[in-house]
Amino acid sequence: MTKAVRDRPRGTALARRVAGHVVRGLVMIWVVATISFVIIREIPGDPVQGMYESLLQKGMSPDQAERATAVLYGFLPTGSLWDQYVGYMWSLLHFDLGRSLSTPGVAVTSLIGSAARWTVLPVLAGTLLSFLLGVIMGVYAAIKRSGKLGDLLALSGSLLHGIPVYVIGLLLTAIFTTLWPILPSGGPVDVAFVPGLNAGYIGSLIHHAVLPVVTYTLASYGGWILAMKSNVVAVLGDDFILAAELRGLKRGIVFRYLARNAILPLFTILALSIGMLFGGSIFIEEIFNYPGLGLLLVNSISTRDYALMGGTFLVITVGIVVANIVADLLYTAIDPRVRSGEAA
C-alpha cells in the first residue's frame, strides 16, 4: 500500500548497516591475521628462523635458504619484523597464505580448498537436516507437551544433547559397519570409482557421507528440539496467540504466527553454526577419516605446520565473521523490531 514511502529510509539504513558490518568484519579479519602472523613469527623456537637456519646447516647458501624460506612462508625471514609483516599482508591481499611445511611445496590455499570440499557439504547437510528435524519435532513436543509423545520427544532431545558427538559417531560406526555392515567405515569415497559425474562415483560419495551426516545431525538435533520446544511454549503463553484465537483467526494462520515468532531466535544460532562449519568437525572427521578442514587443522597442529595452521584459523575467522553479518542481516529482514532499530 504505502510501502514505497517507508522503504526509502529503510533502504539507506540497511545500506549503512551492511557497510558497518563489512568494515567491522574486515577489521576483525585483519586483527586475526596479525595475531596469527605474530604467533608464527614470535613463537618460542621461531619456526621461520628455525627453517632458515636448518637450511643453512644443510649446506645451502644464505641466498638460497632465504628464498626457500620465503617460498614456504610467503615472506622473507631476514628482513625487519615490519618488512615481514608488510610482505605477509601483501600476499594475504593476493589470497596467498604461503606454503605448507608438512606437504612441502603445496600452497596452503589449495590444501584448504580441497579440504573444504569434504567439510562444507556434509556439515551443511547435517546442520540443515538437524535444524529442520529439531524445529519440527520441537513444535510437536511443545504442542503435545502434556502427553506421552511430547515427553518422549523432549527426552530424545535431552538424551542426544547430552551424548558427546564422538560417542554417537563410534556407536553408529559399531552398529552400521560391524554389527550390521551396510555402510563403509571411513574415507570420503571408494577409490575404485573414477572421479566425475558418473553414477558410481556420486553413489559412493553419498554412501560414504551417510554416517558422518547422520552423526552430525543426531549430535546437534538435541539442541534444536530443546530450544524450539521452549520457544514455542513461551510464545504459546504470549497474549497475542490467545488474542488471535479470540478473533477467530484460522488455525493455520494462528500456527504461522506461533511458528514464526518461535523460530526467530533460532536463525541467529543457525547462521552462526553454519559459520562454524568452516572449522569442520574434528571428532567426526577423525572417526570417519574424512579429509575435511577439522582433520587438516589437527594435522597442521601435530606437525607444527604454522603456515597451514594460520591459514586454517584465518578461514575459520572469515567464516564466522561472514556468518555473523548474514545472521544480523537475516534478523533485520525477518524481525521488524530490529529493522526500525528499537530492539537490538
Add this chain to the structure above:
Amino acid sequence: MTRDSAAPEVRVRDLTVVYKTPAGELPAVSGVSLTLTPGTITGVVGESGSGKSTLALSLLNAVQPPGRIAAGSVEIDGLGDVLHLGGEDLRRTRGRKVGYVFQAAQSSLNPLKTVGKQLLDLGRSHDVADLRALVADAKALLARMGLDGARVLDSHQHELSGGMRQRVGIMLALVLNAQVVVLDEPTTALDMITQATILRIIREVHEERALTTLVITHDVGAVAEVADDLAVMYGGRVVEHGPIAEVLGTPRHPYTQGLIRAIPRLSGDISLARALPGRPPTLGTLPVAGCVFRERCDKRMEICETVEPETVTYDGRTVACHAAGRPAPVKRREYA
C-alpha cells in the same frame, strides 16, 4: 441509551467455571446468571480473582485450560448456546459475531506483522470477499478514534503507543460488525487522558452501531463513565446487578457499599475513603458453605455462616445478601 432491535440479547444462565488445581477442581465462577439487555453497556466490576475475566472468556467459550466450563449456558440471540459451539462454528463466531478486546491489548498483536496484514488475516479467516472494503472500514474506524488509519495499518505493534494499540484492538473487534462486544479491562495500564478518550470512544461506537457491550474492569470510576447497567462480582458470584445509577446510588449489597466507600473523593477529606478490610478470596480460600463475603462483611449474621444467600430480584435489581431486606411479595421480574 440506544435500544435497537438489531442488538442481540445475551443470557448467561447458572454458569459455573472450575479450575483444576492440586486441591481439586475449584470454582472461579459459580452459578452466575446475568442478562445483557440489547443495546446497553453492562459493566462488571470486582477485585482481582473475582472471576470477571473468566466470565468474559466464557462469552466466547474460550476459558483456557486448566479452566473448564462445568455447567450453565450462554445464549446469544441468533447464535444459540455459545457453549455448545465447537470447532469451525465457534471459530467463525469469535471475531465475526462476538468481538473481544483483550485484557492485555498492549500485547494482543503479532509483533512480526503490520496491523494491516493482521487485518487481512482476520478478513481471510472470516471469508470476507471484499478485502478492500474491509481496509476502508478499518481506516474509517481508526479515523473515528482519532488515528491516521493508513499510517496505523502500515505500522508494527512496537511502533504504536499503548493508547493506539488499545484502539487498534477495539478496531479489530468491531471491523467485522460484531454485534456483541466484550471489553476486558479496556483502560487498565493507560494514563488518565487516554483512559477518558478510550471510554468516550467505546460509548460513541456502541451507540452508533447499536451493540450489546460488556465492559469488565476493576475501576468503578471508569465503568460509571460508560455503563448503563452494573454487575458487581465477588468470589465468582454476581452479588448485585442493576441500572448503574441505582446500584451506585443506593447499593444494597455490603460489598458494593464497601467498594463505593473505598473510592477517594476529589473534594473533601481523603481519610473518608475507607478501604475494605481483609483480602479478596482466592480459589483456595473460598468458603465451601455460606456467603462468600461474610469474612469481610460488617452486616454478618448467623445465617451467613451456613446458607449461601439466594439471588433475589426486586425493583429491577438483583442482590444476593441475607442482610439486604427482601420485600414481602417477590416480584418475578426478569433482570437476572
